[in-house]
Amino acid sequence: MQSCSSAHCVLILLIFTFTAVYVSAVPPVKVKLNETATLPCYESCAGVVRWTVSHKPRDVLAECDQTSCRSVKEGYQMIHDQYLKGNLSLIITNADLSKSSTYTCECGKSEICDVYLQVEEKGTENSRNSEGMSHVKVKLHDSATLRCSERCSGLARWTVFHKPRDALAECDQTSCRSVKEGYQMIHDQYLKGDLSLTITDTDFSKRTSYTCDCDGKDLCDVALKIETxxxxxxxxxxxxxxxxxxxxxxxxxxxxxxxxxxxxxxxxxxxxxxxxxxxxxxxxxxxxxxxxxxxxxxxxxxxxxxxxxxxxxxxxxxxxxxxxxDKPQPPWWSIVLITAFVILVLVALSLYLMKYSQTCRRRIQRFYRFLFLLFIEMYDIKLYSLNLNGARDARKRAVLYEMLKVKQVDGLPGFRKQTVTA
Known part of the structure; x- marks a missing residue:
């Protein structure tokens, strides 16, 4: 066998080293089958953020920009509020075995995060727990088959484990009977040594252990579990x-x-x-x-x-x-438009009234003067607690006399008049 040169050995060593470093640098996320997985990524990005499968860079799963987030493929999503805070994490709502892969998050055209998702299988449908009892796990409202392969020439019955006298279904050499609705056995299978019980619609109330006996002798114990x-x-x-x-x-x-x-x-x-x-x-x-x-x-x-x-x-x-x-806030430009519209309506109404009524003209002029002076003195005068008799500031009196040119000041609705003392 020919030995490699020193340069070749160093090159090979570097390749393996960098490969190992890259693999170890990808953080793994482990979840159980059909659970929700969150692939974390915390970076600031002012542009478009996209999540893809690493070996399919053109196949976008979810994306966000400054306006909103979009789920390009069902089951993958990002949260816009979190995106604005620098949390670019991807949520996979139902992780199955096909989704075990490495995922990449990009900001613009720059890769910023790589996360490996590992989906772990929860176990087979018929497995045994630590006590040796077999169990069956099914989805909510699916049918479940509790298996029991034993020969029985007499009466085979299924009961709840802690209620041995409460029969659910039973078979003998003649026929099978469903004692309680939703539980059944098949006579042809019984004759072949298959005493399995079928539960047609599983719910959490049926999540318990069941026993099959033949003429009073226990043959099988099976626990029914419902998937999360x-x-x-x-x-x-x-x-x-x-x-x-x-x-x-x-x-x-x-x-x-x-x-x-x-x-x-x-x-x-x-x-x-x-x-x-x-x-x-x-x-x-x-x-x-x-x-x-x-x-x-x-x-x-x-x-x-x-x-x-x-x-x-x-x-x-x-x-x-x-x-x-978060509750959506109206954009700033809508507030500006509404304010401008209200001002235009008020100005148009004022001009109309000033044109056709001398009395209205004087009142409108007085009203505008009042608003102008109120704006100037808004930090000094409290209209809700107006008391001219006790005013210490002569400037306030002058301003109020200028506003209304009268010896009485009408307060806001619900407030009585205040008399001015000369």
């Missing part, structure tokens, strides 16, 4: 956030806010039946409805992830990705 429900909520500042309580078991509400200042994560409330306990900063804003929690007066700083978690099993029941948007 992920919901994206976009509301305006000042509105209320409603969090559904999908189960009656004791729950906790966990708030997770990722921002430029760091990461905050912690429990903000617990719910047990009709009892609601919250931290002091949420006590006056959070209230319990019949089967919901309401968080009032939402602010942009309340944006983040709210998780409803089962306290006993530590399972995430419902995850809300919340975006609170």
């Amino acid at each position: 429900v992920n919901t994206l909520v976009q509301i305006k500042a000042g509105e209320s956030l409603v969090l559904n309580l999908d189960i009656l078991d004791p729950l906790e509400v966990i708030y997770d806010c990722r921002g430029a200042s760091g990461t905050f994560s912690g429990q903000i409330c617990t719910v047990d039946g009709q009892s609601l306990e919250c931290k002091p900063e949420y006590k006056h804003r959070m209230s319990k409805l019949t089967s919901d929690l309401e968080l009032r007066e939402m602010k942009p700083s309340d944006s983040g992830v709210y998780t409803i978690r089962d306290i006993k099993t530590k399972e995430d029941i419902h995850v809300y990705s919340v975006i609170v948007q």
Whole structure:
């Protein structure tokens, strides 16, 4: 074997070194299958910001500029309020295995961030927990099949694990019967040794362990679990956030806010039946409805992830990705136009009245004089507490005499007249 020259060895070493440095420099973000992922990027950009997949630079996922943000592809989004603050993070609302890749954020034509997303599979549909009991995990309202492959020549029954006398479905050599609606077994499969139970519409009330027995002898134990429900909520500042309580078991509400200042994560409330306990900063804003929690007066700083978690099993029941948007402010030019329009209307009305009425002309002239002098003295004269008898400043008296040329001054509506003492 021929040995490489020193120059070649150094070149190869440099290539591997820089490759390793680049790979390690790309920060990874790990999330579970179908969860919400946030790819962080904190940079200031006055132009257009775009997120793309690194190996597809022309395939834009989401973008922002000084005016607004746009989701070019469904499931990818940026927040305009955060963009203006230098937070250019990309939110992927439902991360599946196909989205495991390296993503690039560009400002103009300059790359500013590279983030690697790793989506971890939660496990197979039929797996076993630490106690040896198999479990099935399905999406909410999907059908679930609890598998049990055993021979039974007698009566095969499925029951809830902690209610052995409460039959759901059963089969014998003659036929199968659905004792409770929504649970069924198939007779042809029973004769072949497949005693599986099908639950046609799963919800959180059916999230428990089930047992199949043959003539009173336990054959199979299977736990049914429901996948975490992920919901994206976009509301305006000042509105209320409603969090559904999908189960009656004791729950906790966990708030997770990722921002430029760091990461905050912690429990903000617990719910047990009709009892609601919250931290002091949420006590006056959070209230319990019949089967919901309401968080009032939402602010942009309340944006983040709210998780409803089962306290006993530590399972995430419902995850809300919340975006609170500031109330849009009218552009400055609209205010200028409205003000100019009002002034033009007043001037036109004044000219019309001055032309056709001598009395109106004198009153309008007096009114304009009053406004002019009021503008000059606005920091010295308080009309709401006008008291000429006690005025110490002779200049104020002179100004007021000049305004109305009378010995009585009419206050604002609801205020009585003040008599001027010569």
